[in-house]
Amino acid sequence: MSIVCAIPTVPLILGIVALSQIRKNGEKGRGLAIAAIVIHGMTIAFYAVAIVLGLSGAFDEGPRPQRDTQGQVTAPGSSKVEDIRKGDCFNTDDDLAKTQRGDGTQARLSVRTVPCDQPHEGEAYAVFTLDDGVFPGAEKVVRISEEKCGGTALTGYVGDAAKLPKNLEVFYYYPQASSWIQGDRTVTCFLGSSGGTSTGSARGGS
Incomplete structure (x- = not known):
């Protein structure tokens, strides 16, 4: 979900919620929650850069x-x-x-x-x-x-x-x-x- 989720920030929010629950309940999965946050954060940054470059016409150069x-x-x-x-x-x-x-x-x-x-x-x-x-x-x-x-x-x-x-x-x-x-x-x-x-x-x- 962190990589392909079409709804921005949803995996990020879920990862933060999971971390909060893990701290409270002592459940396993802290590493996966952190990975979800990091991966989706990087994915959002990638798409943001791609959009900026697209709007600036950088991909139109030939x-x-x-x-x-x-x-x-x-x-x-x-x-x-x-x-x-x-x-x-x-x-x-x-x-x-x-x-x-x-x-x-x-x-x-x-x-x-x-x-x-x-x-x-x-x-x-x-x-x-x-x-x-x-x-x-x-x-x-x-x-x-x-x-x-x-x-x-x-x-x-x-x-x-x-x-x-x-x-x-x-x-x-x-x-x-x-x-x-x-x-x-x-x-x-x-x-x-x-x-x-x-x-x-x-x-x-x-």
Whole structure:
């Protein structure tokens, strides 16, 4: 039970209760009770570390994307969100409809960067760095992101925004309170579709 029990702390509690009863009644099994406490304590610590690493994206790391001398992606690879460059195309497991909400939704920390001639869900058209300091709050970060991702940032990349396919919308990744503490200050503006993928680049209205 200490190793495989699906309910956290139950074997730990049972081991402590057993020790208490053994002390009172002089029964045998003290070694087994201590073993149960130690083993389950180690099991909880293992799962806690695994969860933290999973949330931090440590298990998402893979080969980095390959780039040519101009910085264009020539072979797919795993990229951290803050490493996405202007012009990069990528796929993500995120629900894109949630990336614009100011409710603290945490985006994944990595994406699958691919050449733009391959099917992709997002294409970064601008990347900005916010000022250092205390986290200004989700609402202010969202407001700044909306301002920076609109206007000339978009038209300077795609040309006439009115000519973009109707399925493409403006999205952005922005720092959360948790990632801000770790030094994340990056706002990544990108075009994407929450309903599927596209092929080819939107740069210059192509």
